[in-house]
Amino acid sequence: MNTSDSEEDACNERTALVQSESPSLPSYTRQNDPQHSTTEPKRVSVIPEPITFSAREPGHGPDGEDEELTLKYGAKHVIMLFVPVTLCMVVVVATIKSVSFYTEKNGQQLIYTPFTEDTNSVGQRLLNSVLNTIIMISVIVVMTIFLVLLYKYRCYKFIHGWLILSSLMLLFWFSYMYLGEVFKTYNVAMDYPTVAMIIWNFGAVGMICIHWKGPLQLQQAYLIVISALMALVFIKYLPEWSAWVILGAISVYDLIAVLCPKGPLRMLVETAQERNEPIFPALIYSCISFASDEEAHHNEDRAEEREEAEPQRPTVHGQNRSHSVEEDLEEDRGVKLGLGDFIFYSVLVGKAAATGEDWNTTLACFVAILIGLCLTLLLLAIFKKALPALPISITFGLVFYFSTDNLVRPFMDNLAAHQYYI
Amino acid sequence: MTAAVFFGCAFIAFGPAFALFIFTIARDPLRVIIFIAGAFFWLLSLLLSSLVWFIAMKASNAEDTKVQKGLLIFGVMFSVLIQEVFRFAYYRLLRKANEGLAAISDEETSPISVRQMAYVAGLGFGIISGAFSMINILSDSLGPGTVGIFGDSQYYFITSALMTLAITLLHTFWGVVFFEGCEKSRWWVIAVVVCLHLLVSGLSLLNPLYEGSLPPVYAVTVLMAVWAFFSSGGSLHNLSLLFTSKRSEVESS
Numbered sequence: 001m002n003t004s005d006s007e008e009d010a011c012n013e014r015t016a017l018v019q020s021e022s023p024s025l026p027s028y029t030r031q032n033d034p035q036h037s038t039t040e041p042k043r044v045s046v047i048p049e050p051i052t053f054s055a056r057e058p059g060h061g062p063d064g065e066d067e068e069l070t071l072k073y074g075a076k077h078v079i080m081l082f083v084p085v086t087l088c089m090v091v092v093v094a095t096i097k098s099v100s101f102y103t104e105k106n107g108q109q110l111i112y113t114p115f116t117e118d119t120n121s122v123g124q125r126l127l128n129s130v131l132n133t134i135i136m137i138s139v140i141v142v143m144t145i146f147l148v149l150l151y152k153y154r155c156y157k158f159i160h161g162w163l164i165l166s167s168l169m170l171l172f173w174f175s176y177m178y179l180g181e182v183f184k185t186y187n188v189a190m191d192y193p194t195v196a197m198i199i200w201n202f203g204a205v206g207m208i209c210i211h212w213k214g215p216l217q218l219q220q221a222y223l224i225v226i227s228a229l230m231a232l233v234f235i236k237y238l239p240e241w242s243a244w245v246i247l248g249a250i251s252v253y254d255l256i257a258v259l260c261p262k263g264p265l266r267m268l269v270e271t272a273q274e275r276n277e278p279i280f281p282a283l284i285y286s287c288i289s290f291a292s293d294e295e296a297h298h299n300e301d302r303a304e305e306r307e308e309a310e311p312q313r314p315t316v317h318g319q320n321r322s323h324s325v326e327e328d329l330e331e332d333r334g335v336k337l338g339l340g341d342f343i344f345y346s347v348l349v350g351k352a353a354a355t356g357e358d359w360n361t362t363l364a365c366f367v368a369i370l371i372g373l374c375l376t377l378l379l380l381a382i383f384k385k386a387l388p389a390l391p392i393s394i395t396f397g398l399v400f401y402f403s404t405d406n407l408v409r410p411f412m413d414n415l416a417a418h419q420y421y422i
Numbered sequence: 423m424t425a426a427v428f429f430g431c432a433f434i435a436f437g438p439a440f441a442l443f444i445f446t447i448a449r450d451p452l453r454v455i456i457f458i459a460g461a462f463f464w465l466l467s468l469l470l471s472s473l474v475w476f477i478a479m480k481a482s483n484a485e486d487t488k489v490q491k492g493l494l495i496f497g498v499m500f501s502v503l504i505q506e507v508f509r510f511a512y513y514r515l516l517r518k519a520n521e522g523l524a525a526i527s528d529e530e531t532s533p534i535s536v537r538q539m540a541y542v543a544g545l546g547f548g549i550i551s552g553a554f555s556m557i558n559i560l561s562d563s564l565g566p567g568t569v570g571i572f573g574d575s576q577y578y579f580i581t582s583a584l585m586t587l588a589i590t591l592l593h594t595f596w597g598v599v600f601f602e603g604c605e606k607s608r609w610w611v612i613a614v615v616v617c618l619h620l621l622v623s624g625l626s627l628l629n630p631l632y633e634g635s636l637p638p639v640y641a642v643t644v645l646m647a648v649w650a651f652f653s654s655g656g657s658l659h660n661l662s663l664l665f666t667s668k669r670s671e672v673e674s675s
Contacts, residue, residue, distance in 0.1 A: 075451035082454065359557040364465055367550070371462045374455060403469050410479075411472040412554060414494055419578070419629035421555060421585055421622070422471075422501040 074381045077335040078374055080287040084224050085373060086366075088342050091228040092235070092350040093362060101181040102236045103354045110237045112136045117239040129241035133249045136242075140250070144257065144264045152271055163282045167210055167226065171203040174229045210282050223285045227339050231346035235354060243351055247394055250344060254388040269386045285342065288334030335377070341389040345369050348397045355405065360412055364404040368396035428564045431583035435556045439549050439590045446541075452534055453542045460512060460546025460597075467508035468554065471501035495627060502623050505547070506616045509597065512543055513604050536605055537598070537654050544597015548590035556586040575630040585626065588639045592622060595646035602653045618642060 096102055109116070112135055115128035150159050176199050183190050206226070209219045238246065257263040272279050352365040372393025380387050415422065447453045475497035482489050516539045524532035559582050570576045596615050603611025622642055628634040 075455055079451040079454055082458075357558070357561070359561055360554050363550075363553055363557065367458060367461050367465055370458050374458070400465070400469075403473070407472040407476045408468055408554075411468075411475050411497060412558070415498070416555070416559060416582075418494065419582065419585070419626065420494065420498050421589055421626040422468075422498050422505070422551070 074377065077287070078377050081335055081337055081373060081377070082370060084220060084285060085337075085342060085345055085370070088224045088228050088231070088346050089349045089366060089369075091224070092231050092346040093353045095178075095182075095228070095232060096235065096350050096353045099181050099185045101184070102232050102350075104236075105239075108237065109239060112139050113238060113242050115242075117241055125241060129239065129245050132239065132242040133245040136246055137249050137253055140253065141257075141264075148264045148268050148271075151268060159280065163280055164207070164211060167207060167282050168203070170226045170229055171206040171222075172199060174233060175199060175202060175225070178229060178232070216288070219281075220285060220287075223339060224342070227285075227342035228346060230339075231343045231350055234343070234347045235350045238347075243347065244398070247344060247348055248398060251388075251391040251394040254390040258386055258388040265388075266386060283340075284336045284338050286334060286336040335380075337389060341393075344390055345373075345393060345397070348394060348401070352397075352401050352405075358405070358409055360408060361401060361404045364400045364408070365397045368400040369393045372396040424564050424566070427579055428560060431556075431563060431579050432560055434580070434583040435552060435560075435586040435590070436549075438587065439545065439552060439594075442545055442594070443549065447545065450534075453538070456516065456534075456539055456542045457546040457549075459515075460543040461550035463508045463512045464505065464547045464550045467504045468501065471497065471504045474500055498623050498627070499620060502619050503616070506600075506612075506619060509543075509547065509600055510604070510612075513540075513601055516543065516601075536601060540598045540601030541594065541654070543601070544594040545590075547597060548593030551593055552586040552590040555589065556582060575632070577632065578630075581629070581632050581636060584636055585639065588636075588643050589622070591643050592619075592639075592646055595643070595650035598650040599646070599653050618646070 107116075107118075113132035114135065115131050117125050117128055119125050119128060147159065176195070179195065179199065182188075205214075205218070206222045208214055209222050210226075234243070254265075257265040258269075260266065268279070349362060349365050349369065353359075353362045355361070372395070373389070376387060376389050376392050443457070447457055475493065478493050478496070479490065482493060484490070517536070520532050520534070520536060520539065523534070559579065563579050569578055575581070596619065600612060600615050603609070603615070622639055625635045625638050
């Protein structure tokens with residue numbers, strides 16, 4: 001079974017950490033003209049996949065205040081991202097450990113990884129996995145550039161159609177397969193009409209929540225579920241060594257694509273910031289909600305600015321309409337993480353869980369990824385611009401995976417056999 | 423029966439630790455971060471000590487069981503020392519971070535005190551250490567199998583769970599005492615903590631003679647609990663206040 005192109009593409013742009021607020025606008029507003037603070041500074045809700053820290057940094061004011069606000073909210077944001085990342089990983093690990101379908105290899109591979117790893121020699125296998133990686137990464141690069149070009153030339157309908165198609169596939173087809181495998185594992189008798197009803201409801205509500213509006217937590221839950229489903233597909237269909245090499249390569253690609261001046265993801269972020277538009281909601285996980293239209297209508301002086309950009313408002317502050325800039329700042333705070341990051345973190349932890357009986361490796365990779373995320377958010381708070389979320393976490397994850405699997409596992413096994421405690 | 427053993431051992435080993443986590447750490451984001459970073463530092467120490475043990479093992483004769491056992495014991499002792507080194511390193515990192523937090527915060531103090539950080543760091547070390555010791559055993563306890571089929575002890579699971587609980591609590595108390603010793607520059611405190619850790623690991627070498635390992639380890643745990651309580655500012659007066667104020671609340675309500 002091959003995933004569609006839209007799947008591959010949809011998850012490519014999804015890797016990066018971006019700042020959800022354009023720093024220049026608000027600081028301009030604050031620095032140059034205090035009376036403009038009454039007019040609504042545009043909330044640039046940009047956060048293409050990458051992790052974006054939507055805190056706007058005030059341009060002036062005592063430095064301590066800036067940094068203090070940053071850090072006071074920094075720890076909260078880290079936790080706001082720890083929870084969904086942990087949930088996604090827990091779903092993937094639980095599925096891998098219980099449903100054997102996702103660890104069975106029956107020779108089928110994605111068309112993006114055509115070279116088989118069933119070869120005789122180690123060298124040949126390594127070569128095949130590197131070739132697979134090159135093909136996969138080039139597909140991803142091409143898709144990303146295609147998406148950026150479409151965005152630049154304002155082919156919004158095409159992009160939306162593409163995203164809707166890919167989330168349709170995830171929400172209906174992959175979740176149907178997943179449900180089928182879970183039923184098989186637990187030997188549950190089920191009939192097609194019931195399954196049709198379940199999948200129809202699940203999928204329809206998911207499409208509405210992700211692409212239109214819905215309660216924030218439901219939207220977050222759906223995004224976590226589709227990331228987990230995508231990660232499971234990758235775990236099943238990527239061959240062993242190719243998966244590890246791809247994980248490494250995609251972190252490097254993420255680094256280049258987000259930080260280089262001509263990188264596609266960076267161009268996507270900047271274009272979206274210029275146009276004051278949010279990046280497609282289907283590609284990012286956000287911790288604060290976009291306001292519903294009713295709330296917007298309560299406030300005429302903001303209505304115009306709303307037509308393009310979906311405003312960000314934490315649901316907590318939904319009622320409060322007095323707009324000092326500080327309050328806007330507080331309301332703006334939130335972090336966004338691309339779905340591709342969720343997917344690849346879960347792929348790493350899922351593969352760690354899939355290899356053998358050992359839980360220590362899974363645990364070590366989990367801690368490593370969380371620490372990497374923490375460090376990335378720290379860097380985001382310091383640099384305040386779009387940052388790739390994959391490199392640090394995946395590097396730590398890979399290092400911990402290979403070292404725990406090869407070094408720590410024999411040590412701990414020996415200790416447990418003798419019941420020695422360290 | 424396996425489910426009963428699984429849940430029983432899981433709750434023995436992790437119950438108090440998770441209760442501590444949920445009631446004292448889960449609400450505060452900063453503490454959660456310090457907790458996870460503490461776990462990360464322990465993992466690093468484990469990695470390093472496993473590397474050393476692995477190299478020593480590969481360099482020696484794999485057939486000779488006495489040598490292998492000796493190397494394992496050496497690995498245990500070395501790992502204990504490395505853990506304490508990393509605890510000290512984490513202390514230094516937290517001190518620096520604390521100074522940074524204090525410098526940029528509104529009031530002159532940082533949002534978290536060194537004592538709280540000591541407790542959180544200790545608990546981080548404890549939970550990850552317990553998890554690494556216990557998780558594989560727990561997952562094995564679910565599956566089909568016979569305990570002690572080759573003549574080993576029948577009490578493997580429960581003694582592992584009890585030992586894990588002791589180690590988790592001990593790490594927490596050691597964290598508190600260690601950081602306090604570093605703060606007050608009382609190096610003898612650090613030496614005593616290291617020695618106690620070595621003692622506890624050494625006692626575990628007596629397994630499966632559980633009478634020789636578990637009661638002394640729990641005695642050390644109680645001792646450390648008392649020491650940590652007094653070291654972190656507790657006193658008999660506080661304890662009595664706890665009981666008398668409760669009584670007065672009950673009376674007034």
